Amino acid sequence: MFNPDAVGKSRKSSSTFKVTQESISNFAHAIGESEVINSPVTYSIMISLGPSQTLLEENGLDWTRVVHGDQKFQNNRPLHAGDEVTCTSTIESYRAVAGNEIVTVRTDLRCGEELAQVQWTTLVVRG
Amino acid sequence: MDYIGGARMRVVELGYQISAETYKINRATLVEYANAGGDQNPIHQDEAIAKSVGLPDVIAHGMLTMALAGSYVTKWAGSAAAVTEISSRFTKPVVVPAGVDVEITISAVIEEVSARQVRLEITVECAGVKVLGMAKATVSLL
Numbered sequence: 001m002f003n004p005d006a007v008g009k010s011r012k013s014s015s016t017f018k019v020t021q022e023s024i025s026n027f028a029h030a031i032g033e034s035e036v037i038n039s040p041v042t043y044s045i046m047i048s049l050g051p052s053q054t055l056l057e058e059n060g061l062d063w064t065r066v067v068h069g070d071q072k073f074q075n076n077r078p079l080h081a082g083d084e085v086t087c088t089s090t091i092e093s094y095r096a097v098a099g100n101e102i103v104t105v106r107t108d109l110r111c112g113e114e115l116a117q118v119q120w121t122t123l124v125v126r127g
Numbered sequence: 128m129d130y131i132g133g134a135r136m137r138v139v140e141l142g143y144q145i146s147a148e149t150y151k152i153n154r155a156t157l158v159e160y161a162n163a164g165g166d167q168n169p170i171h172q173d174e175a176i177a178k179s180v181g182l183p184d185v186i187a188h189g190m191l192t193m194a195l196a197g198s199y200v201t202k203w204a205g206s207a208a209a210v211t212e213i214s215s216r217f218t219k220p221v222v223v224p225a226g227v228d229v230e231i232t233i234s235a236v237i238e239e240v241s242a243r244q245v246r247l248e249i250t251v252e253c254a255g256v257k258v259l260g261m262a263k264a265t266v267s268l269l
Binding site: 033 | 150159160162163164165166190193194197198206207208210211212213216
């Protein structure tokens with residue numbers, strides 16, 4: 001059972017993610033893109049996945065019953081090779097609806113002090 | 128996309144329907160995306176596991192479908208740097224049987240225009256079924 005009191009809890013990643021040209025190129029090629037200088041618009045999901053999962057697990061999320069409900073990216077700029085990204089994930093909302101639980105986690109991706117991108121991930125835990 | 132006199136002319140007008148594009152994905156695409164995107168959930172690669180959790184077959188990562196929508200918008204925008212926001216709901220799975228290229232068709236309509244940016248409403252369909260819901264993107268015109 002997810003901890004309903006987890007709303008507002010936050011966790012900063014313990015290490016930085018260094019963006020490489022190879023990881024941008026691999027992602028771009030997997031989705032059929034040839035532009036490989038700017039990261040593709042949804043590239044940063046691969047950076048936020050780990051830190052946001054850790055925060056959700058610490059608060060009791062049961063992955064066996066989870067489906068990805070929705071996703072949003074607010075990109076102030078694309079990421080580039082050499083960027084060193086730190087993630088801060090925050091549980092923004094939780095509600096129980098018709099036997100399901102709906103959790104939204106926001107992840108801020110910073111390069112130094114600069115807020116480069118923000119993501120919102122909403123997960124549905126089926127009852 | 129609209130080309131006039133060899134140069135790319137982008138129509139920025141409320142209600143304008145941007146030309147559809149078709150993307151093909153198969154099992155190999157799912158493996159490549161799993162490796163590149165770091166999501167190794169076996170329901171996107173292993174038929175037996177997908178069926179054991181009640182799915183008809185292997186399904187594509189929702190984030191792969193959303194990434195294709197991102198590519199579509201990027202192409203229209205001219206650069207990933209101009210795409211400042213994208214969001215969607217994952218409403219229906221994209222089923223990817225073995226040995227088949229699955230076609231995903233993406234189109235968009237301009238639903239808001241300002242001096243600084245446009246908002247697009249994106250339609251993503253597979254076999255005539257909408258697979259993303261409320262898919263929207265913001266493209267900067269600056």
